[in-house]
Amino acid sequence: MPQFNDTELTAAVIKSFEGTPNPRAKFLLQELVKSLHEYVRKTDLTFEEWDYAIDFLTRTGQKCTPIRQEFILLSDVLGVSMLVDAVNHRERDGATETTVLGPFYVGEHKETPPGTDISAALEGERMFVQSRVTDLKGKPLAGVPVDVWHADDDGFYDSQKPTYATQGPSSRARFITDADGRFFFRTILPCSYPIPTDGPAGEMILQVGRHAMRPAHVHFLVNAPGYEPLITHVFIEGDKYLDSDVVFGVKDELVAHIEKRTDPLMPDGKPAPAPWHLMTYEFRIKPGHGMAPKPLMAATEDA
Amino acid sequence: MPQFNDTELTAAVIKSFEGTPNPRAKFLLQELVKSLHEYVRKTDLTFEEWDYAIDFLTRTGQKCTPIRQEFILLSDVLGVSMLVDAVNHRERDGATETTVLGPFYVGEHKETPPGTDISAALEGERMFVQSRVTDLKGKPLAGVPVDVWHADDDGFYDSQKPTYATQGPSSRARFITDADGRFFFRTILPCSYPIPTDGPAGEMILQVGRHAMRPAHVHFLVNAPGYEPLITHVFIEGDKYLDSDVVFGVKDELVAHIEKRTDPLMPDGKPAPAPWHLMTYEFRIKPGHGMAPKPLMAATEDA
Incomplete structure (x- = not known):
C-alpha cells in the first residue's frame, strides 16, 4: 500500500x-x-493559496473566447512569452528580432490590396507604412503574406469592441509582398494602451502595483514558406512606456523612427489628407519551417 | 531602452x-x-509546445462548471493536491490522516436526519456507515457537521449526471454528530471508478498510458468550529487500485475493513434488507481554524 x-x-x-x-x-x-x-x-x-490558484486559473480559462486569449496575456505579463521567444531565437543570424504574439491575433487575416487604409473608419493621425521582406542576404521575397494589426487611437483592438462581429476587422489586414518584396498600406499612428484589466491577468497586474501599459506598436506576422515565421512588432520611437512595457516585449532594433511629413503626396503618389507620418521598416527572415501547429499530444497518439 | x-x-x-x-x-x-x-x-x-500548453490550460478552464472542477482534477493527477496536503499536515498529532478534496465537492451539503439511506434510489449492495468524531484525546464532539459523498455503483457522482439539476443530490448529504459525537447513515458500497476522461486532465492521463482509476472510497469533510477542517476519504479494503490511485490519495490508515453482515437488523435496530456491509470508522480532529476561504489577492487590496 x-x-x-x-x-x-x-x-x-x-x-x-x-x-x-x-x-x-x-x-x-x-x-x-x-x-x-x-x-x-x-x-x-497553504490550502487557501492553492484554492486561490485553482480559482484564478479557472477564471483565466473562462475569460478566453475565440477572439480573446487570457492565458496568453497571463504568459505575457509573467515574462514567459518573451522567454519562450528568447530561448527559441538565440541565434538571429541578422534576421529581424522577434517579440510576443500577444492575445489579439485572431488567425489568418483577410488579404487586402496594396495601399489600403486599414483604419479608414477611425479617428487619428494618418500614417503611411512602407516595408519590405528579404532573406538574410537582402534578397527581396515576393508573394509573402504579412499579417498586420494594431490598436486604435483609444487603445483598443477591433476584436475588443462589441461591433467586431458585425463590422469585421479594422486596423487588421494581410498584405502580400510584390515582386520587389515590398508592401505598403495606410493606417493611423497607434498609441500606447493598457492591456485588458477586466480579466484575471490584468487585475493581478494592478493588484501588485504594476502599470498595465504597452508602448505604441504595430504587430507584424511574416510567414513565408521555407522560412522561420517572424512574429514581431515595430514600436514607435519616443513612447514613454518603451522602458517599462508590461509584457517585456521591447527590443532596441524594433523601435522605429516615425517621420512627420507635410508632403502633399504619399509615397504611392496619392494625395495626403494633412500632415502625416511615415513608418519605414524592413524585415529580414531566416530559413526554417513555416508555422507547424501540430499538437504535442496528438504526436504521442501517432507514436 | x-x-x-x-x-x-x-x-x-x-x-x-x-x-x-x-x-x-x-x-x-x-x-x-x-x-x-x-x-x-x-x-x-518550443513555440508549438507553449501553444499546446496555452490551449490545454484554456480547455481546462472552460471545462469547469459550478459542479465540475477540471483544474482540481489536473492538480490531483499531477500529485499537486496531495503534496499541498502533505506540506500542510506534517504534524498530525494523532489526528486522522487527510487526502484530496477531489473535483466533486459541490459546497455545503443539505442536513439530513440520522440513519437516512442517501442512496435510496440506487442499485447496489447496501452498506451501513457508523462513525464518531472526537478530539485528539478521544473526547466526543457533538453538533459537528460532516459532509459525505461518494460515487454510485457505475462510478459516477450525482453531479456528473444530467439528472442532477432536477433530481438533486444522491449519495451526498450532511450529518450532524449527536451528543456522543456519533453519526450514521445507510448507503451502497461504492466501487472503484475512473476519473472523468472527457476533459483535458483525463485525456492526458490516457495519452501517457496511465490508468484513470481511483480505488473505492467515501469522502468525508468534517468541519467543526475551533478545529482544523478534516478533508479525507475512507477507502474500501481489498480494492485492486489501492496501490495505484490515479490521484495518489491512498494512506494506510484510511483503508477500512468492511464487514459483510447477515444480521437481520442494522445497528440502529431497523431491519436489514438482505446481506449488507458495515463500515466503522472514527475521525479524530485537531484544534485549529475552520475553513477560511479569504482570497490572497483580496488581502492585498485591504493592505
Whole structure:
C-alpha cells in the first residue's frame, strides 16, 4: 500500500509518467511535475493559496473566447512569452528580432490590396507604412503574406469592441509582398494602451502595483514558406512606456523612427489628407519551417 | 531602452513584482516567475509546445462548471493536491490522516436526519456507515457537521449526471454528530471508478498510458468550529487500485475493513434488507481554524 511522505510522493508522480509514448512529452511532463512540486515545497503553499490558484486559473480559462486569449496575456505579463521567444531565437543570424504574439491575433487575416487604409473608419493621425521582406542576404521575397494589426487611437483592438462581429476587422489586414518584396498600406499612428484589466491577468497586474501599459506598436506576422515565421512588432520611437512595457516585449532594433511629413503626396503618389507620418521598416527572415501547429499530444497518439 | 537576454529578462520580471503590497503574495509571485522561467529554460520549450500548453490550460478552464472542477482534477493527477496536503499536515498529532478534496465537492451539503439511506434510489449492495468524531484525546464532539459523498455503483457522482439539476443530490448529504459525537447513515458500497476522461486532465492521463482509476472510497469533510477542517476519504479494503490511485490519495490508515453482515437488523435496530456491509470508522480532529476561504489577492487590496 502506498503511504507517501512529500518526497516519495514526487518520485511516485514522476514515475507515473514513465510510460509516456513520446519521449519529449515524457520529459516535459516529468519536468513539470518536478517544477510544480518544488514550488509547493519551497513555498509551503497553504490550502487557501492553492484554492486561490485553482480559482484564478479557472477564471483565466473562462475569460478566453475565440477572439480573446487570457492565458496568453497571463504568459505575457509573467515574462514567459518573451522567454519562450528568447530561448527559441538565440541565434538571429541578422534576421529581424522577434517579440510576443500577444492575445489579439485572431488567425489568418483577410488579404487586402496594396495601399489600403486599414483604419479608414477611425479617428487619428494618418500614417503611411512602407516595408519590405528579404532573406538574410537582402534578397527581396515576393508573394509573402504579412499579417498586420494594431490598436486604435483609444487603445483598443477591433476584436475588443462589441461591433467586431458585425463590422469585421479594422486596423487588421494581410498584405502580400510584390515582386520587389515590398508592401505598403495606410493606417493611423497607434498609441500606447493598457492591456485588458477586466480579466484575471490584468487585475493581478494592478493588484501588485504594476502599470498595465504597452508602448505604441504595430504587430507584424511574416510567414513565408521555407522560412522561420517572424512574429514581431515595430514600436514607435519616443513612447514613454518603451522602458517599462508590461509584457517585456521591447527590443532596441524594433523601435522605429516615425517621420512627420507635410508632403502633399504619399509615397504611392496619392494625395495626403494633412500632415502625416511615415513608418519605414524592413524585415529580414531566416530559413526554417513555416508555422507547424501540430499538437504535442496528438504526436504521442501517432507514436 | 531594455534589451533582455533570457537571464536579464527573468530578473526584470521578478523586479516588476517588487511593489506587491502583501509580502506573502510578493513571495509567491516572484517564486512563480522563477519557477516558470526555470522550466522554460531547462526544457528549451518550443513555440508549438507553449501553444499546446496555452490551449490545454484554456480547455481546462472552460471545462469547469459550478459542479465540475477540471483544474482540481489536473492538480490531483499531477500529485499537486496531495503534496499541498502533505506540506500542510506534517504534524498530525494523532489526528486522522487527510487526502484530496477531489473535483466533486459541490459546497455545503443539505442536513439530513440520522440513519437516512442517501442512496435510496440506487442499485447496489447496501452498506451501513457508523462513525464518531472526537478530539485528539478521544473526547466526543457533538453538533459537528460532516459532509459525505461518494460515487454510485457505475462510478459516477450525482453531479456528473444530467439528472442532477432536477433530481438533486444522491449519495451526498450532511450529518450532524449527536451528543456522543456519533453519526450514521445507510448507503451502497461504492466501487472503484475512473476519473472523468472527457476533459483535458483525463485525456492526458490516457495519452501517457496511465490508468484513470481511483480505488473505492467515501469522502468525508468534517468541519467543526475551533478545529482544523478534516478533508479525507475512507477507502474500501481489498480494492485492486489501492496501490495505484490515479490521484495518489491512498494512506494506510484510511483503508477500512468492511464487514459483510447477515444480521437481520442494522445497528440502529431497523431491519436489514438482505446481506449488507458495515463500515466503522472514527475521525479524530485537531484544534485549529475552520475553513477560511479569504482570497490572497483580496488581502492585498485591504493592505
